[in-house]
Amino acid sequence: MKFRAKIVDAACLNHFTRVSNMIARLAKTCTLRISPEKLNFILCDRLASGGVSMWSELEQENFFSEFQMEGVSAENNVIYVELASENLSRALKTAQNARTLKIKLTNKNFPCLTVSVELLSVSSSSRIVTHDIPIKVIPRRLWKDLQEPSVPDADVSIYLPALKTMKSVVEKMKNISNHLVMEANLSGDLNLKIETELVCVTTHFRDLGNPPLASGDTPWDRDPAEMAEVCVDIRKLLQLLAGQQVNPTKALCSLVAGRMLHLHLLYEDVSLQYFIPARS
């Protein structure tokens, strides 16, 4: 099992730092899946702790100038490791304005993800900062729990409004209530609702647009005005919204009525899927 990768471009480095910060805000510990083409950050919460899952994906060639890996075996050319996501984002904090960043799997008494940063300095001598992030290698028998979640057929898919607006609304709603009802229809309407014995608050977003169907999909079979409804834990939704520093190029939300909310955010080189189960 081997992995080593290198970033030399400053823009790529910034971008990678941003991704890791975003992950750190969403998940305390996450699984990093390394395959020849892709890196995935994965979170599969147990139902008891909220049941949220996350699947984020980046193409390695958009970030790394060198990328070598050797998985468990030739037919299973993948590596799964678990790490505290904050450790990675903290290590990358020192990498601002760095000349190069190297990441590799090492074994220094215990398995590590070693991040070494070559810093620029005024004099010609270079300085290198090395972070050893403890990791847990995940054995193959547990991989099946860490596959890309399949998205059940959505009742309604809709584009999300500016996340900043949505975040401030959800933030205030969180002060009042613990759960939130999201409802949307196929006419581009999205409502966020909370209801307590003190107050009912509904925010209406209009004309958001629904994504076109892919050619193979069965056409929607519902009244375009009819709302599909999912009630979720408001903190889980806020966690996702608060973690987004940059507005995604595309943000899509799919509602499976009464079951789950699937949020799909697309950035230039990264895609993030976030699944929030409905409150039972």
Add this chain to the structure above:
Amino acid sequence: MPFLTQRVQAETDQYCFVASLDNVRNFSTILKAIHFRDHATCFTTKNGIKVTVENAKCVQANAFIQAEVFQEFLVQEETVVFRVNLTVLLDCLSIFGSNPMPGTLTALRMCYQGYGHPLMLFLEEGGVVTVCKINTQEPEETLDFGFGNANVTSKIILLSEGLREAFSELDMTSEVLQITISPDKPYFRLSTFGNAGSSHLDYPKDCDLMETFQCNQTQVNRYKLSLLKPSTKALVLSCKVSIRTDDRGFLSLQYLIKNEDGHTCFVDYYCSPDEDVPAAESPV
């Protein structure tokens, strides 16, 4: 603001109180200044809204928002009174964020049908509409501090900046704030008695910060610091403050606040004295 104009007259008629405003911050900022308890009683008359918050039957804060601050202000009865949860109201008013991007305003329309009905808020920013239905509660009787002009023994008007620093640096380990007002030195003195010793802050009567100084008789009164501290919120927003005490030692602080549109609003604080300090006690 299409949603504001769409409403037909007939709909307006069913409400006993309707107010609309194109910048919600002109309203919410003033309410924040008196937000030290969860509940507030609102009195609306044709002149405007008075919002009252009380604590421990010892302190009362009133915010006055004049009808002129609103673009539309209709009250069908002489006085419409209701009680709401102020924390919830403020969360609703700032639903689109407390610090909006420059150039974007949140518009507000407030409607109330009358006793037993919720207070309806319609907020709009950039085409996004939020509807809030805040349940109202049985209005409670509010205190009357009987602060009449006839009983006022001293009156000071200060520029707020003069008091702002003093209040932010008050020794919070002291249980009380002692206010001395006298026709002779030290004129106006704020004292605290904390763990690290006592401290006194004097304002000479002819300093630049002092606009008015009227006092015929030396008065020394103590007020619970924990009751006065919340008034700092109003102090921070205000440009002038009037400090008055009456012959029973009651304190009135009146803050003059200018909102973003240049309208003047007032916030009053009334506080009862903590204990009797012998009037004869000469200031140290």
